[in-house]
Amino acid sequence: MHPLFDTKNSPRLVWAGVAVVALTLLVLPFALAQIGTTWVRITNYAILYVLLALGLNIVVGFAGLLDLGYIAFYAVGAYTYALLASPHFGLHLPFWAILPIGALVAAFFGVLLGAPTLKLRGDYLAIVTLGFGEIVRIFLNNLSRPVNLTNGPQGVTGIDPFSLGDFSFARSETFLGLTFSGPIKYYYLLLAVMVGILALNVRLQDSRIGRAWEAVREDETAARAMGINTTHMKLLAFAMGATFGGVAGGMFSAIQGFISPESFILVESILVVSMVVLGGMGNIWGVVLGAVLLSFVPEILRWTVEPMQRALFGHMLVEPEVIRMLIFGFALVLIMLYRPAGLLPSAVRKRELARDDDAA
Amino acid sequence: MTTTLLEARKVEKRFGGVQALADVSFSIRRAEIYGLIGPNGAGKTTLFNVLTGIYAADAGGFMFDGAPLDGLGPHQVAARGIARTFQNIRLFANLSVLENVMIGRHVRTRAGVIGAVLRGPRTRAEEAGIERRATELLDYVGIRGRANDRAGSLPYGDQRRLEIARALATEPKLLALDEPAAGMNPAERAALGRLIEAVRRDGVTILLIEHDVRLVMNICDRVLVLDYGERIAEGPPPEVQKDPKVIEAYLGAPHAA
Numbered sequence: 001m002h003p004l005f006d007t008k009n010s011p012r013l014v015w016a017g018v019a020v021v022a023l024t025l026l027v028l029p030f031a032l033a034q035i036g037t038t039w040v041r042i043t044n045y046a047i048l049y050v051l052l053a054l055g056l057n058i059v060v061g062f063a064g065l066l067d068l069g070y071i072a073f074y075a076v077g078a079y080t081y082a083l084l085a086s087p088h089f090g091l092h093l094p095f096w097a098i099l100p101i102g103a104l105v106a107a108f109f110g111v112l113l114g115a116p117t118l119k120l121r122g123d124y125l126a127i128v129t130l131g132f133g134e135i136v137r138i139f140l141n142n143l144s145r146p147v148n149l150t151n152g153p154q155g156v157t158g159i160d161p162f163s164l165g166d167f168s169f170a171r172s173e174t175f176l177g178l179t180f181s182g183p184i185k186y187y188y189l190l191l192a193v194m195v196g197i198l199a200l201n202v203r204l205q206d207s208r209i210g211r212a213w214e215a216v217r218e219d220e221t222a223a224r225a226m227g228i229n230t231t232h233m234k235l236l237a238f239a240m241g242a243t244f245g246g247v248a249g250g251m252f253s254a255i256q257g258f259i260s261p262e263s264f265i266l267v268e269s270i271l272v273v274s275m276v277v278l279g280g281m282g283n284i285w286g287v288v289l290g291a292v293l294l295s296f297v298p299e300i301l302r303w304t305v306e307p308m309q310r311a312l313f314g315h316m317l318v319e320p321e322v323i324r325m326l327i328f329g330f331a332l333v334l335i336m337l338y339r340p341a342g343l344l345p346s347a348v349r350k351r352e353l354a355r356d357d358d359a360a
Numbered sequence: 361m362t363t364t365l366l367e368a369r370k371v372e373k374r375f376g377g378v379q380a381l382a383d384v385s386f387s388i389r390r391a392e393i394y395g396l397i398g399p400n401g402a403g404k405t406t407l408f409n410v411l412t413g414i415y416a417a418d419a420g421g422f423m424f425d426g427a428p429l430d431g432l433g434p435h436q437v438a439a440r441g442i443a444r445t446f447q448n449i450r451l452f453a454n455l456s457v458l459e460n461v462m463i464g465r466h467v468r469t470r471a472g473v474i475g476a477v478l479r480g481p482r483t484r485a486e487e488a489g490i491e492r493r494a495t496e497l498l499d500y501v502g503i504r505g506r507a508n509d510r511a512g513s514l515p516y517g518d519q520r521r522l523e524i525a526r527a528l529a530t531e532p533k534l535l536a537l538d539e540p541a542a543g544m545n546p547a548e549r550a551a552l553g554r555l556i557e558a559v560r561r562d563g564v565t566i567l568l569i570e571h572d573v574r575l576v577m578n579i580c581d582r583v584l585v586l587d588y589g590e591r592i593a594e595g596p597p598p599e600v601q602k603d604p605k606v607i608e609a610y611l612g613a614p615h616a617a
C-alpha cells in the first residue's frame with residue numbers, strides 16, 4: 001500500500017495529507033473568487049456533479065445496474081424543492097424540511113424504476129432506464145395542464161434560496177474581513193454535504209450491504225444461491241442512488257433559483273455515466289475524480305480557447321464549443337483505449353489478516 | 361429430530377417436450393454423503409436447480425429438515441440451510457478470495473444500511489466475526505494464503521475449493537456439490553475427497569453430483585442413479601455398480617451377438 005493511504009503504519013503522513021486537502025478545499029473559494037465569482041459557481045456545479053456521480057456509482061459501480069436515466073432523480077429532487085419553496089404554489093417551506101422530502105420522493109421514484117426492471121440486465125436495463133429518464137422529463141414538460149403542476153417548459157422561477165432564520169445563502173456578508181458571497185456560502189454547504197455523502201459511500205461499500213451489491217454485480221445467480229435477496233438489494237441500490245440524486249437536485253434548485261425541464265435532458269444522464277466510467281466504476285475516489293474532471297475541463301477549455309485563438313490568429317477561427325466537444329470526445333476515446341477500467345480502476349480490496357495463528 | 365434430512369417426493373420437471381425429471385423420489389439421512397450420478401442429460405443439475413429454488417417443480421416437492429421447500433426462492437432455500445456449488449464455477453471473480461467467503465456470511469448476519477453507515481459496536485463486532493469466520497474457512501479448505509488475491513486468478517482446483525468455503529460460510533445443513541472434481545488431477549481429486557469427508561465429519565450432510573467413479577465409490581454412502589430424468593437405481597455404491605439397468609444406462613443395451 002502507498003504510505004499516503006496506509007493509516008496503520010504511517011498515520012502522521014496520512015493525517016498531514018488529509019489536513020492539506022482540507023485546508024486547500026477551505027481556502028479554494030476565496031482563491032477562485034480572485035479570478036471571478038463565476039469560478040466559484042462552476043466549482044459549486046462541479047460538486048453537484050460529484051454528488052450525482054457518487055449516487056449513480058451505487059447503482060452502476062456497486063450493484064452493476066446500468067442506469068441511463070439517472071438525471072430523472074435529480075429532476076425529481078429539483079422539482080420537489082422548487083414546488084415547495086417558490087411562488088408557484090405559494091409554498092415556502094424551509095430547506096431542511098424539503099431536502100429530506102425530496103430525498104424520499106426521489107427514493108420512491110428509484111423503487112418505481114427498479115421494481116419493473118428487476119429481471120432486466122445490461123443493454124435491456126439501459127434502454128428501459130433511458131426511457132424512464134425521458135418519461136420524467138416529458139411529464140415535467142407537460143404537467144401544466146389541466147392542473148398547472150410544473151408550469152411546463154417555462155419552468156419554475158423565483159425559487160427560494162436556502163436560509164436559516166435571518167441567515168440567507170443568497171446574500172453577501174462580511175465576516176472577519178472576508179467577503180462571503182452567496183456562491184461561497186453555498187460552496188461550504190455543498191462541501192459539507194459532499195463529505196457526508198462520501199463518508200456514507202465509503203462505509204456502505206465496505207459493509208455487508210456493499211458486499212451484497214458487489215455479489216449481485218458479479219453473479220446474480222450465485223448471489224441468490226448464497227442467500228442474498230437480490231430483489232431487495234437491487235431496489236435498495238436504486239433507492240439509495242436516487243436519494244443522493246434527489247438531494248443534489250434540491251440544492252441545484254435553490255442555487256439556480258430557476259429550473260425547467262431543459263436541465264434534465266438525456267445528455268445530462270450520459271454525462272454523469274461518463275463521469276463514473278471515466279473515473280473508474282466502483283471506485284469512490286475515481287468517481288469523484290471523473291466528476292471533477294468532466295465538470296472543469298470543458299469550462300477551462302471554454303475560457304482558454306477563445307483568447308488563445310485571438311492571440312494566435314487575431315480572430316476566432318473555431319467556436320470554443322466545437323473544440324470543447326472535439327477534445328472531449330477525443331479524450332474519452334483515449335481513455336477507452338488505454339484505461340478501459342477508468343482512471344482509478346476499482347481494485348481488489350486487500351485486508352490485513354490476523355497473523356497470530358498463522359501456522360504455515 | 362428425525363434421521364431424514366431431505367426427502368424428495370415425486371419431483372417432476374418438464375422443459376417444453378423434454379421430461380427433465382419424472383417422479384423422482386429419494387431421501388437423504390443426516391450426515392450422509394449421498395451421490396447423484398447418471399449419464400449426461402440425465403437431469404442431475406436440473407434436480408439441483410429445483411432443489412435450490414432456481415426452478416420451480418411442476419409437481420411434487422421437497423421436505424427439508426421437517427418443513428417443505430415449496431415456493432421458496434433461492435435465497436430462502438439458502439436461509440433454510442442448503443448451500444450449493446456450481447458445475448461451471450460461479451465465483452464473484454473480481455472480488456478477493458476472502459470477500460467471496462465473507463459474502464457467504466450474508467445470510468447469517470444482519471447489519472443493514474443504518475448499521476453500515478453508523479458502524480456502531482454491534483456492526484463492528486459482526487464485521488470482525490464475518491472476517492474471522494471467513495478466514496477460518498479458507499484455512500479449512502487450504503487456501504488461506506490466497507485470501508487477498510482476486511478470486512478469478514486462482515487455479516481451477518482452488519476455485520472449486522473456494523466455492524466450497526463460500527458455501528460452508530452460509531452454515532448449511534446440506535451441502536450440494538455439482539461436479540466438484542471436474543477438471544481436477546488425481547492428486548487434487550484425492551484431496552477433495554478428504555475435504556468432503558472432513559465436512560461430513562463436522563456434521564454437514566452432502567449431496568454430490570460427480571462423474572468421477574472412483575471418487576463416488578470411495579466416499580459415498582449411497583448413490584442415486586438417474587437416466588432420462590427417471591430414478592433407475594439407488595443403494596450403496598458396490599450394489600449400484602452391479603445393477604444391470606445402471607450398466608445399460610452407461611454402456612447401452614447388450615447386443616445379441
